[in-house]
Amino acid sequence: MISSMKGARMAAAILLAGIAGAMGACETNSSGRSSDLPIGVGSGSPSFLYKPSQRAPEHKPAVKVPTEPVKKVVYKNGCDYQPNPGPGMSVVGMPFPTGDRATSALLLHQVMPEQVRRGAEFNYQYHVTNITQGTLQNVALTLESQSNLDVLSANPAPMTGQGGTVWSIGELGPCETRVIDVTAVADSVGSAGDCVSVSYNNSLCAVLNVVDPELTIEKQVTPKVLKCDPITITYNVCNPGTGVASGVVVRDTLPAGLTVNGSRNVELPVGDLAAGECRDVSVVAMASGTGEYCSPASAASAGGLTAESGTPCTVVVAPDLEIACNARDKQYINRNAQYDFTVSNTGDGVSANTVVSLNLPAGAEVVSASAGGVPSQGGMAFQLGDLAPGASRDVSVTLKSRVAGTIGVSATATGACADPVSTQCETLYRGIPAILLEVVDLVDPVEVGQQTTYRITVTNQGSAADTNIKVTCILPDEEQFVSASGATSERVNGQEITFSPVASLAPGAQASWDLVVKAIGENDVRFAVELTSDSFTRPIRETESTNLYE
CATH class of the missing domain: 2.60.40.10 (Immunoglobulins)
Incomplete structure (x- = not known):
C-alpha cells in the first residue's frame, strides 16, 4: 500500500x-x-x-x-x-x-x-x-x-x-x-x-522480501580402511540461496555389506538452514567384508527442495596371514635341531602389530633364537610390527632334547584386523648306541703251563640301547680254553669261544666276561675278540697281546 x-x-x-x-x-x-x-x-x-x-x-x-x-x-x-x-x-x-x-x-x-x-x-x-x-x-x-x-x-x-x-x-x-x-x-x-x-x-513504500532457498549436499567417506576399522561418513548440507530451508533431512541407502547400527538405511535430521548456512552431520559405518562400497546421498526440505550428492567410494581392505614351518624330521638326542617359521601377508591390507608366538613342549631346551625372540609364557614370541601386503618375515628357534621322543613346536601368527593362523613342526629325537669294546689280560707275561684271565668289557657309550650284542673270542694256538664266566654263557668250538648274545645294552651300561686260558706254548701271542650287534653289523675287533715264556 x-x-x-x-x-x-x-x-x-x-x-x-x-x-x-x-x-x-x-x-x-x-x-x-x-x-x-x-x-x-x-x-x-x-x-x-x-x-x-x-x-x-x-x-x-x-x-x-x-x-x-x-x-x-x-x-x-x-x-x-x-x-x-x-x-x-x-x-x-x-x-x-x-x-x-x-x-x-x-x-x-x-x-x-x-x-x-x-x-x-x-x-x-x-x-x-x-x-x-x-x-x-x-x-x-x-x-x-x-x-x-x-x-x-x-x-x-x-x-x-x-x-x-x-x-x-x-x-x-x-x-x-x-x-x-x-x-x-x-x-x-x-x-x-x-x-x-x-x-x-x-x-x-511497503516492501516485502522475495526469497529463493536452495539445497546442496556433499557426501564424504573415509577413502580407505581396514575391515575392522570404522568408516566415517560425513554429509555437508548447505543453503546457498536466500531465505530459510526448513525441516531439512539427509537420507542415504548404503550398499550391501555396509551398515550403521545394523541397518543400511540412514536418515538424519538437519533442521532449518538459514541463507548461506552449511551444516555437517556424520555417521559411523562398519563393513562386513572387503571391497569397494559406493552410494549417493540425498537431502530434502519440508518445502519440497531436494538435492543429491555425488557417489563417493570407500575401499575396505584386510590383511591375510599365512605361516609355514620347516624343520628336520629326525635328530639324535642332545643334538641341535632348527625350526624355521615364515609368516606372510597375502591380503591387501597392512597387518599391524604382527606377532609370532611359539609354544615349546616340555623337555625341549632352547639353544638359540633369531633376532627379536623373547621368552613368553612357556614359549617364545617375536614382535614383527607392520607387515605390508605381499611381505613376509622369517623367525627361527634352535632346540635340543635330552630324551628320545617326538618334539612338536607349534607357532601362531596374529596381527591387527587379521585372523590368527597356526602351524606345527615335529622332530623325532632318537638315541644312538656307541659300543666300547675293551680286552685286557690280568696276568702278563705268563709262564708256559700257567693261566691268565682275559677280561672282556662292552660299554654302551651312546644315547640309545644296542641290542643282540654278540661277542666271539679267538684263542691263539699257544693257549688253551680253561673256563669262562660273565654276562652270558659261552659256547666253545675249538679255539673259538662264542658268548650268547646280550639282548639289550642300555646307554651307559656294561657287560663283561672273564675268559681263563692256559699257556701251552711259548710265543708273543694275540688274543682276538670280535663284536657284532643290531646297530653294528660290521664286526668291532679288539686284540690283546700276551707274552708266553718258558
Whole structure:
C-alpha cells in the first residue's frame, strides 16, 4: 500500500534591493548577520527582508558570490541553519510550507547583493534546508516570477518548460542544506527581484522480501580402511540461496555389506538452514567384508527442495596371514635341531602389530633364537610390527632334547584386523648306541703251563640301547680254553669261544666276561675278540697281546 504526502507550495516574493534602500526595517550589525532571521509570511511583501547596513554602499563592480557545484551541508547540532553572507550581501528566508518554522519542513534562504550596477553580471544563491529529522523526497525549487532580473546561468542548471523554471534537488537528508548558485543581470535602474517557492513530495513504500532457498549436499567417506576399522561418513548440507530451508533431512541407502547400527538405511535430521548456512552431520559405518562400497546421498526440505550428492567410494581392505614351518624330521638326542617359521601377508591390507608366538613342549631346551625372540609364557614370541601386503618375515628357534621322543613346536601368527593362523613342526629325537669294546689280560707275561684271565668289557657309550650284542673270542694256538664266566654263557668250538648274545645294552651300561686260558706254548701271542650287534653289523675287533715264556 502506498501513500503520499505532498508538501504545499508557497511563493515568497523576494525583491532585489535598490539604491533607495526600501528593503524593510530590520537592520543587521556590521558583520552582515542579524541576531534573528526575519521570517516572511508569504505575501510577497519585502517586509521580511533585512539589510546588513543602512549606510548607502559605495559604487563598485558587481559582487561575485562564489559559485560551486551543488553543495551538501549537514549540521550536527540540530537544523538551525543560517547562511553566512559576506560584506555587502543580504539574506531573506522563509519556512515552507506553512511559514512557521515549528510546522514546516523546509527552510529557503536567498543570499543577494544589496545593490548591483545596471547591465553588470552578479551572483546570488538559494539555500534549501531540510529542518526535519527525516529524509524529504522529490525536493524542488521553482522560480515563480521575476522582475527586471534575467537569469543568465545557474549551477546546477534548472529545467525550463511550460511549468516554469525548476531546480530538482531530489532527496534531502535530515538537516541537510543544498546551495544553488545563480548568475543574473538587471537591465533597468530601480528595483529588481524574483519570487521562488520550494516543495517536496514524500512517498510511503511497503516492501516485502522475495526469497529463493536452495539445497546442496556433499557426501564424504573415509577413502580407505581396514575391515575392522570404522568408516566415517560425513554429509555437508548447505543453503546457498536466500531465505530459510526448513525441516531439512539427509537420507542415504548404503550398499550391501555396509551398515550403521545394523541397518543400511540412514536418515538424519538437519533442521532449518538459514541463507548461506552449511551444516555437517556424520555417521559411523562398519563393513562386513572387503571391497569397494559406493552410494549417493540425498537431502530434502519440508518445502519440497531436494538435492543429491555425488557417489563417493570407500575401499575396505584386510590383511591375510599365512605361516609355514620347516624343520628336520629326525635328530639324535642332545643334538641341535632348527625350526624355521615364515609368516606372510597375502591380503591387501597392512597387518599391524604382527606377532609370532611359539609354544615349546616340555623337555625341549632352547639353544638359540633369531633376532627379536623373547621368552613368553612357556614359549617364545617375536614382535614383527607392520607387515605390508605381499611381505613376509622369517623367525627361527634352535632346540635340543635330552630324551628320545617326538618334539612338536607349534607357532601362531596374529596381527591387527587379521585372523590368527597356526602351524606345527615335529622332530623325532632318537638315541644312538656307541659300543666300547675293551680286552685286557690280568696276568702278563705268563709262564708256559700257567693261566691268565682275559677280561672282556662292552660299554654302551651312546644315547640309545644296542641290542643282540654278540661277542666271539679267538684263542691263539699257544693257549688253551680253561673256563669262562660273565654276562652270558659261552659256547666253545675249538679255539673259538662264542658268548650268547646280550639282548639289550642300555646307554651307559656294561657287560663283561672273564675268559681263563692256559699257556701251552711259548710265543708273543694275540688274543682276538670280535663284536657284532643290531646297530653294528660290521664286526668291532679288539686284540690283546700276551707274552708266553718258558
